[in-house]
Amino acid sequence: MALISSLVLAALVALTVQVFYFSPIDPVSLEIPFSVSSTKNNQLQSVIKLGEGFLKQPEDVCVDKDGVLYTATRDGWIKRMVRNENWENWKHVDSSSLLGITTSKDGGLIVCDTTLGLLKVTEDGFSVILSQVNGSQLIFADDIIEASDGNIYFSVPSTKFGLHNWYLDVLEARPHGQLLRYNPLSNETVIVLDHLAFANGVALSKDEDYLVVCETWKFRCLKHWLKGINKGKTEIFIENLPAGPDNINLAPDGSFWIALIQVTSERMGFVHTSKVSKYLVALFPRLVNMINSVTKSAMVVKVTTEGNIIKKFGDNDGKKITFVTSAVEFEDNLYLGSLNTDFVGKFPLQNA
Ligand SMILES: *[C@@H]1O[C@H](CO)[C@@H](O)[C@H](O)[C@H]1NC(C)=O
Ligand SMILES: *[C@@H]1O[C@H](CO)[C@@H](O)[C@H](O)[C@H]1NC(C)=O
Numbered sequence: 001m002a003l004i005s006s007l008v009l010a011a012l013v014a015l016t017v018q019v020f021y022f023s024p025i026d027p028v029s030l031e032i033p034f035s036v037s038s039t040k041n042n043q044l045q046s047v048i049k050l051g052e053g054f055l056k057q058p059e060d061v062c063v064d065k066d067g068v069l070y071t072a073t074r075d076g077w078i079k080r081m082v083r084n085e086n087w088e089n090w091k092h093v094d095s096s097s098l099l100g101i102t103t104s105k106d107g108g109l110i111v112c113d114t115t116l117g118l119l120k121v122t123e124d125g126f127s128v129i130l131s132q133v134n135g136s137q138l139i140f141a142d143d144i145i146e147a148s149d150g151n152i153y154f155s156v157p158s159t160k161f162g163l164h165n166w167y168l169d170v171l172e173a174r175p176h177g178q179l180l181r182y183n184p185l186s187n188e189t190v191i192v193l194d195h196l197a198f199a200n201g202v203a204l205s206k207d208e209d210y211l212v213v214c215e216t217w218k219f220r221c222l223k224h225w226l227k228g229i230n231k232g233k234t235e236i237f238i239e240n241l242p243a244g245p246d247n248i249n250l251a252p253d254g255s256f257w258i259a260l261i262q263v264t265s266e267r268m269g270f271v272h273t274s275k276v277s278k279y280l281v282a283l284f285p286r287l288v289n290m291i292n293s294v295t296k297s298a299m300v301v302k303v304t305t306e307g308n309i310i311k312k313f314g315d316n317d318g319k320k321i322t323f324v325t326s327a328v329e330f331e332d333n334l335y336l337g338s339l340n341t342d343f344v345g346k347f348p349l350q351n352a
Contacts, residue, residue, distance in 0.1 A: 019279045024165070027278040030173035032269045033219055033240050041314035043352060044298055047321050047336065047345035051087040055079060058344050060143070060247060061337045063330045064103045071337060071344055072098035072111055078121050081344075091121050097163055100143030100154070100201075100247065112141035112154060114163045118182065130182050133189050143202045143247055145211070147226075152182045153192065153211055155199035167288045169198055170217045170263055171271075171278045179213050179224070193224060193234060201247035201326070205305065206254040212237050214245035217263060221245055223307075238307040243299055247326035247337070255304045257327040257334065262293040295340045298324040313352065321345050 051058075058071035058079075069081045070090070076098065078091045097114040104110050108122035110129070117131035117138040130152075131138055140162055144154040158169040160176040169176060177199030179192045193199070198216035205211065209227040214220075220239035225231050243260035251257055264272060268291040271277040281287040297318045302311035313334075315321050323340035329349065336345035 019283055023279050023282050024161075025168050025172040025278060025282045026174070027172045027275050027282075028174060029275070030170075030217060030272040032264055032272050034266050034269065040316045041299070041312060042316055042319070043313045044300070044315040044324070044336075044345070044347060045317075045320040047315075047347045049341075049343040050081065050085065050335075050346050051079070052343040054087050055341075055343055057339045057341070058337045059098070059339050060100045060326045061328045061335045061344055062101050062103050062109065063328060063335070067330070069330070069335060069344070070101060070103075070109060072101050074098075078109065078111065091125055093119060093121070093126050099141070099163075102144050102146055104146055105148065105150075110144055110146060110152060112144050114140045114142075117141055118144065118152065118154065129184065130189065133180065142200060145202050145204050147204060147208055150184055152184065153179065153202050153204070154182065155179055155196075155202050155213060157198045157200055157216070166198075167292050168282055170292075171282055173197075173217065173272070175215075175218075177215065179211075193222070196222075198244075200245060201249075201258065203248040203250050203256055206250060212248055212256060214248050214258065216244040216246065216261070219244055221248065221258070221303075236307075238303055238309075241301070242312075246324075249326065249328045251302065251329045255302055255310070257329055258301050258303055259324045259327050259336070260299040260301060261323060261325065262297055262299075264291050265293040265296070268293075294323045296322060298322050298336075298338070300324060300327040300334070300336070311352075313347065 056074040061071045076093045076095045080090045081087045095113045100112040111119045118129045119126045120129050142155045142157050156178045158176040161169040175195040175197045177196030181192050182189045197218035200214040200216045203212050210225045212221050219241045221237040223237035224234045244263045246259045246261050248258045298321045299314040301309045324336045324338050326337035328335045334347040
């Protein structure tokens with residue numbers, strides 16, 4: 001009996017040491033602000049599926065000046081759709097981790113890859129434009145925007161956890177994200193904002209006098225001034241969003257579309273305020289799938305330059321589209337990227 005008790009005790013001690021000492025995370029508590037409004041919004045269930053079956057997890061979308069729609073897929077393709085709605089494989093990158101894409105003024109696209117860094121993709125193929133920052137490999141570049149002065153702003157959600165462990169960053173709830181600026185002329189990269197809570201989408205205002213960066217697990221976006229009397233200052237653009245902001249894109253009228261992801265279900269909210277639960281979840285990746293609710297619903301919001309939500313469309317039941325990661329408005333349609341679909345969603349805005 002004594003032997004068994006000692007063995008059990010030893011096992012418990014070993015397990016505790018294992019859980020706490022070797023844990024990949026060093027967590028703090030995180031309050032998840034659940035929005036009180038429980039009104040269901042399923043308007044996104046009317047999306048038209050573009051390129052269904054052809055587009056593997058098209059995370060981000062962008063449209064060039066000729067109206068050609070681009071997306072980057074999990075199998076390393078930059079695919080595009082010309083106005084006739086036929087998709088084509090455009091350029092291939094040897095990668096399975098392409099994320100944010102944006103058009104570049106001198107033609108082609110600039111693309112984030114979480115292993116190679118920042119890429120330029122043109123008719124001639126792709127080239128790496130930035131792979132190292134301060135002598136270390138740039139990992140987990142996420143979203144990107146090019147300013148008219150040539151500067152490239154991009155986000156790194158976490159300098160501690162990679163794309164495949166992104167949820168550990170949410171569990172740890174310590175801000176490891178950065179917003180960086182790369183100047184192609186001087187070949188210099190500087191930190192614009194540090195210690196962000198999962199720095200995700202980046203957008204420039206219409207006049208490029210400020211940029212907005214999303215902090216996913218803080219349910220807010222920051223506004224950072226680039227010009228004018230407030231130049232260099234940072235303030236809150238919008239907070240207490242009904243879910244975690246992913247990508248953000250400028251709308252033609254100067255407001256912004258933000259895709260929101262459900263990083264946790266209401267039922268599992270307690271995990272984020274309990275360190276012990278966090279240690280346990282970090283130990284068993286299967287538990288992450290129970291808590292993280294990104295694949296259960298979809299939501300996008302339109303936010304004015306003042307930071308007020310003026311439109312909200314969702315697929316709360318996740319019937320047609322889930323895990324919408326980006327929303328781009330073009331000619332009265334909203335184009336939706338997702339990490340959980342094999343199509344790009346097209347949502348007509350005219351009657352919405
Ligand atoms: C730019 O800087 C990186 C290191 O930061 C260096 O490896 C690379 O060779 C430089 N490129 C040019 C064109 O100077
Ligand atoms: C590079 O390292 C220096 C010295 O630690 C630091 O001041 C600077 O912010 C770093 N830059 C980037 C882009 O990480």
